[in-house]
Amino acid sequence: MIQLALLLALATAQDPPRRAVAVTFDDLPVAGRTVSIAARESVTAGLLRAIGKHRVPAIGFVNEMQLEDAAGRADPRQLALLRRWLDAGLELGNHTWGHPDLHRVTLAEFTADLLRGERQLRPLLAARQQAPRFFRHPFLHTGRSVAVRDSLHAFLATHGYRVAPVTIDNSDYVFASAYLAAREARDTAQAARIAAEYLDYMERVVTWYEGQSVAIAGREIPQVLLLHANALNAATFDRLCAMLRGRGYRFVPLADVLEDPVYQSPDTYAGPAGISWLHRWALTRQMPTTTYAGEPEVAGWVQEIARR
Numbered sequence: 001m002i003q004l005a006l007l008l009a010l011a012t013a014q015d016p017p018r019r020a021v022a023v024t025f026d027d028l029p030v031a032g033r034t035v036s037i038a039a040r041e042s043v044t045a046g047l048l049r050a051i052g053k054h055r056v057p058a059i060g061f062v063n064e065m066q067l068e069d070a071a072g073r074a075d076p077r078q079l080a081l082l083r084r085w086l087d088a089g090l091e092l093g094n095h096t097w098g099h100p101d102l103h104r105v106t107l108a109e110f111t112a113d114l115l116r117g118e119r120q121l122r123p124l125l126a127a128r129q130q131a132p133r134f135f136r137h138p139f140l141h142t143g144r145s146v147a148v149r150d151s152l153h154a155f156l157a158t159h160g161y162r163v164a165p166v167t168i169d170n171s172d173y174v175f176a177s178a179y180l181a182a183r184e185a186r187d188t189a190q191a192a193r194i195a196a197e198y199l200d201y202m203e204r205v206v207t208w209y210e211g212q213s214v215a216i217a218g219r220e221i222p223q224v225l226l227l228h229a230n231a232l233n234a235a236t237f238d239r240l241c242a243m244l245r246g247r248g249y250r251f252v253p254l255a256d257v258l259e260d261p262v263y264q265s266p267d268t269y270a271g272p273a274g275i276s277w278l279h280r281w282a283l284t285r286q287m288p289t290t291t292y293a294g295e296p297e298v299a300g301w302v303q304e305i306a307r308r
């Protein structure tokens, strides 16, 4: 009996906490300035390989501007990239057509762009007896007034959408830009250094948001991770998943995460920043700003390469 108790105690001490995360990819088919169709196919294949290996029920948010030519015709090769996500059993959501900033355009302009952003998606999903269910705000900009924000929410509900929040926000796009620059310069050593630094940064980010969750929600909530569909994540998502698994995360669909009551928390945030929903809840409750000090930063040398 003593031995069993000891074994149980050891198991408890060594098992990582049980955690859950929904993984979301923005700017599909491929974020940033990856232009050639071959490169876009390679990014898509890399992401889907790692997603499949780790059985991540990910959701991708589409910008249809990427699919269309000047006359508004969709490129079948780009549509094929989206079909590959659906063939892999993954969900697709709306991220607007042209990635407008709700803080710089009128609500009418924004909603027109949002609807333009489902002209390919809706039929693509309808062919599989599905419809888009989730909307992700570009830049996580949700409106400079509660009135605009609530009007958009009502519009989204009318069109069958729920807002896709983010709790683990990060600067993956800065690393991605630096990574692409290194790859274009055929500097594989530097690209590898950037990827390694990115993985280190992401573990610091995830750790920080675990602490933020406890500080703000009083416990570790099921999280929503924002990533972008880019070459860096195609190259590193396998290792990123291994890191998350090592921290005790299991991968769950976005809809499941949102069933946690914390996602019904009061939110009256109407500030300029595109921030984590954890921080929106904290600001709504007027928690002291010291609560969210110490966010991990992107190393200066990475920022410098990204700026070139």
Ligand SMILES: [Zn+2]
Pocket (backbone or CB within 6 Å): 026, 027, 095, 099, 138, 139
């Ligand atoms: Zn985006």
